[in-house]
Amino acid sequence: MRKIIAEPLTKDAFAPFGDVIEAEEGTSFPINNGKTQRFHDLAKVEVGGENARVMVSIARGQPYDLPLTLNMVERHPLGSQAFMPLTSSPFLVIVCPDESGRPGVPRAFITKPGQGVNYARNTWHGVLTPIGEEQDFLIVDRGGEGNNLEEFFFPEPYEIHLPER
Known part of the structure; x- marks a missing residue:
């Protein structure tokens, strides 16, 4: 299995993937x-397609065991997708560059309290x-008509690890 070490989430490192x-x-x-104190305009919300609208939801996620086996990634062709934690616990953020319509080698980030991603x-x-x-x-993302989900399953999974302390 191919190993990826999570890195701290920073604006510069994450910029190619969003906010x-x-x-x-x-x-x-x-x-x-x-x-x-209003912290203003923190993310670029994108919505496209027929009858598109911005949608706000709350999701309750169960924790994952680490190291994480990464078999699949997804993308949303019709809009952005933001996740802001409502607790101070960290979460993993995994992204891949696009390589001719397919995901490239993943990068993993670990959040600090108060950080979310778009x-x-x-x-x-x-x-x-x-x-x-x-x-x-x-969650702030796109609602409306059209298929806004594409999934990709890796032929060989990746294993995501937290950095050693």
């Missing part, structure tokens, strides 16, 4: 008479992968 969603001082301003439209990515405990996630 890292996190509250940073440079993206904020006060609202509600100064009682609230997968850009057509980005190959792994499934929602909580670590350690059940987690709830706010």
Whole structure:
């Protein structure tokens, strides 16, 4: 099995695949008479296709055992897909570059508390992968007509490991 070591999630490292969603001082301003700090425009939400609309959901994910065997990735040709954890627990983020319509070698990232991701439209990515405990996630993605899911099964799986401490 081919081994991939997860790396810390950073905006620069993740930029080819979408947006890292996190509250940073440079993206904020006060609202509600100064009682609230708004962290503004943190991700590019993309929706396309017939009768497309932005959809907000909550998903409850069960934790995965590690190391993770990665057999499959998916992508959404009609819209982006954002996941923001509603807890402070980390989760794995797995993405692949597109190589002529097929996923290339995966990259794995581990989030820190307060980080979420927005997968850009057509980005190959792994499934929602909580670590350690059940987690709830706010999801922002595309609703509407049309097939917005493409799956790819690797002929030989990858094994995803957390970095050694």
